[in-house]
Amino acid sequence: METADLLERCYPGRRAELKRDIFRKALTLFNEQGIEATTIDMIRAECATSVGAIYHHFGNKEGLVAALFFTALDDQAQLRDSYLAQAETTEAGVYALVHSYVDWVDSQPEWARFQYHARFAVTKGPFKDELVTRNKARNKQLLTWLGASNRGEELGGMPNELILSLIIGQAESYCRAWLSGRVKSSPRIYRDQLASAAWRSLAPTDRA
Template identity: 70%
Template sequence: MENLDLLERCYPGRRAELKRAILAQALSSFNEHGIEATTIETIRAECDTSVGAIYHHFGNKEGLVAALFFAALEDQAALRERYLSAARTLKDGVQALVYSYVDWVDEQPQWARFQFQARFVVAQGPHAAELATRNKVRNRQLREWLSEPAHADGLKAIPAELLLSLIVGQAENYCRAWLSGRVQSRPATFRSELAEAAWRSLQI
C-alpha cells in the first residue's frame, strides 16, 4: 500500500505501528475532505483509536498535518539524493532533479496531492520555523552539488532564486495537472521530455 510503504520508511518498527495507522488515516481523510474540514474526531473514528492517543503522538491537527508533510518532504528528498549522487555533469544533475521529482509524484500520488494542499498550511502555521530548519538541512546536498565549480560556472548567468523554478517548474505544473485529473498520462510518461525542457530553459 502506497501510504504505508512511505510511513514505514519514515516511522519503522512495531513500536510506531499506531502512529503509522493514525497518519495513514489522516492522509486519507485530508485528501478526501480537505484539511480544514477534517477533524480529529473524523480521524479517530476511522482508525479506531482514542482522541488521547492522537493528541499524545501529534499534539493537535496542525501536528498531524506537519508530521505528514515532513514525512513526504523527507521521502522525496531521499529519492532526490539517490538520483543526484549518481550525476556527474550539470546536465546529469538537472535530469536527476526532474526525474526524482516526477518519479516521486508518479509513485506517491496521494502523498503528492496532500503535499500540494498542505504546503501553505504548514508554512503559515505553528510549525513554520521547523519547516525552515528542515528545508536547510534537506537541501544541503543540493546546494553543495550546485556550488561545485564545474556546475556553478554553467549556472552563473541565472539568478539563484530563479534556478529551481526553471528546473522543476514545468514538471511541477504537469504533475499538478495530473493529480487534479486535467491530464490523463502519468508524469513518468514524459519524464525525458520534461528533463530536456528544463535543460533548455537554462541555456540563457
C-alpha cells in the same frame, strides 16, 4: 512504492504501528474531505483509537498536518539525493532533479496531492520555523550541488534562487494537472521531455 511502503520506510517497527495507522487514515481524510473540514474526532473514529493517543503523538491537528508534510518532504528528498548522487555532469544533475521529482509524484500520488494542499497551511502556521530549519538540513546535498564552482556558468549564470524554479517548474505544473485529473497520462511518461525542457531553459545562448 505505495503509501504503506513509504510509512514503513520512514517509521519502521511494531512500536510505530499506531502512528503509521493514524498517518494513513489522516492522509486519506485530508485528501478526501479537505484539511480544514477534517477533525481530530473524524481521524480518531477511522483509527479506532482515542483522541488522547493522537494528541500524544502529534499535539494537535496542525501538528499532524505538519508531521505528514515533513514526512512527504523527507521521503521526496531522499529519492532526489539518491538520483543526484549518481549525476556526474551538470546536465545529468538537472535530469536527476526532474526525474526524481516526477518519479516520486508518480509513485506517491496521494502524498503528493496532500503535499500540494498542505504547503500553504504549514508555511503560514505554527510550524513554519521548523519547516525552515528542516529544509536547510534536508537540502544540504542539493545546495552543495548548486554551489559547485563551475555550476553557475554551466547553468547560464542564473541566480541559485531562480534555478530550482526553472528546473522543476514545468514538471510541477504537469504533475499538478495530472493529480487533479486535468490530464490523463502519468508524468513519468514525459520525464525525459520535462528534463530536456528544464535543461534548455537554463542553457546559455550558444548552447541552446
